[in-house]
Amino acid sequence: FAVEAQRGLGLAMMRVLGFDFERGRLDVSAHPFCGGADNDVRITTHYDEADFARAFMGVMHETGHALYEQGRPQAYIHQPVGQARSMSVHESQSLLMEMQACRSREFITFAAPKMREAFGGSGPAWEAEAILRHYTQVKRGFIRIEADEATYPAHIILRYRLEKAMIGGDLALADLPGAWNDGMQELLGITPPNDRVGCLQDIHWPSGGWGYFPTYTLGAMTAAQLFDAAKRADGDVLPGIARGDFGPVVRWLRSNIHEQGSLHETDDLLTRATGRPLDASVFITHLRRRYLGEE
Numbered sequence: 001f002a003v004e005a006q007r008g009l010g011l012a013m014m015r016v017l018g019f020d021f022e023r024g025r026l027d028v029s030a031h032p033f034c035g036g037a038d039n040d041v042r043i044t045t046h047y048d049e050a051d052f053a054r055a056f057m058g059v060m061h062e063t064g065h066a067l068y069e070q071g072r073p074q075a076y077i078h079q080p081v082g083q084a085r086s087m088s089v090h091e092s093q094s095l096l097m098e099m100q101a102c103r104s105r106e107f108i109t110f111a112a113p114k115m116r117e118a119f120g121g122s123g124p125a126w127e128a129e130a131i132l133r134h135y136t137q138v139k140r141g142f143i144r145i146e147a148d149e150a151t152y153p154a155h156i157i158l159r160y161r162l163e164k165a166m167i168g169g170d171l172a173l174a175d176l177p178g179a180w181n182d183g184m185q186e187l188l189g190i191t192p193p194n195d196r197v198g199c200l201q202d203i204h205w206p207s208g209g210w211g212y213f214p215t216y217t218l219g220a221m222t223a224a225q226l227f228d229a230a231k232r233a234d235g236d237v238l239p240g241i242a243r244g245d246f247g248p249v250v251r252w253l254r255s256n257i258h259e260q261g262s263l264h265e266t267d268d269l270l271t272r273a274t275g276r277p278l279d280a281s282v283f284i285t286h287l288r289r290r291y292l293g294e295e
Contacts, residue, residue: 001048001049002049003049005118009056010055010059013056013060016246017060017063017250018246019070023039023040023070024036024066026045027042028046029046031046034069038072039070039077041069043059043062045062052115057098057135060101062094063094064095067250067258068094068253068257071250071257071258072258076261081261083261085260085261088214088222089257091222092219092223093253095219096226100223101227101249103132103149105128109128112128115131138150140189140190142190143197144201144202150291156214156217158180158187161183162179162180162199163211163213224283225276225278225279225283226257226273229256230249237249237252256272
């Protein structure tokens with residue numbers, strides 16, 4: 001999968017999602033991220049010529065972050081009230097695009113022909129159903145950033161338990177590798193063969209990012225609740241995604257999240273947007289529908 005073909009597909013899908021290339025760009029890095037400055041939002045991805053699927057969804061994820069940054073209120077862009085509300089809200093915007101919208105049957109049905117065209121693919125493996133199955137498979141693994149949305153919370157629960165124990169003085173640093181391995185066995189039924197794919201895989205603790213991990217699962221829960229509210233508010237959200245029109249969902253996010261900046265506390269922001277505080281049952285219902293076929 002040639003890098004230029006992957007880049008071209010990613011750029012095309014960024015336009016579909018609503019990224020403003022007059023105020024941002026796509027580049028390459030070892031690990032994907034969203035950064036830049038006010039009205040100059042830069043996202044990156046990492047390409048693998050043996051597997052286009054990961055970079056593709058990585059771009060969708062970072063575009064979600066970028067849309068939040070590009071949608072902040074221009075009148076207050078340089079003031080505290082014009083900043084993003086919190087990291088859990090920021091993660092909700094990236095996960096809403098990647099997990100809720102872009103792993104939906106509607107989006108994959110739209111994107112599959114674009115993928116075939118970009119890479120010259122043909123045959124059953126390139127049909128929308130096969131691609132959807134690839135993007136919604138569940139598999140236990142050692143690496144957090146490679147985990148699917150069903151097993152990902154287990155990785156976060158482990159890290160939360162361990163950092164809480166270390167901060168509280170109940171777990172010595174020297175005992176972390178063993179506690180990590182025990183936790184992985186308890187939560188996922190697997191034991192890392194070494195610390196590289198165990199307790200040393202993340203940059204958060206060495207770089208001082210203590211207490212950050214929960215924002216990922218809080219973001220996933222928030223994303224599910226926001227996407228559910230958007231669909232209830234506008235019946236054209238899913239039909240729009242199916243035809244490659246993200247206008248309905250992005251307009252809803254602009255009005256209810258992006259343009260609100262930091263005006264409201266996170267709980268108040270979510271209640272105003274969805275009618276209730278953060279509720280894990282919405283995320284659980286989403287997982288049951290997608291992976292167990294429950295209605």
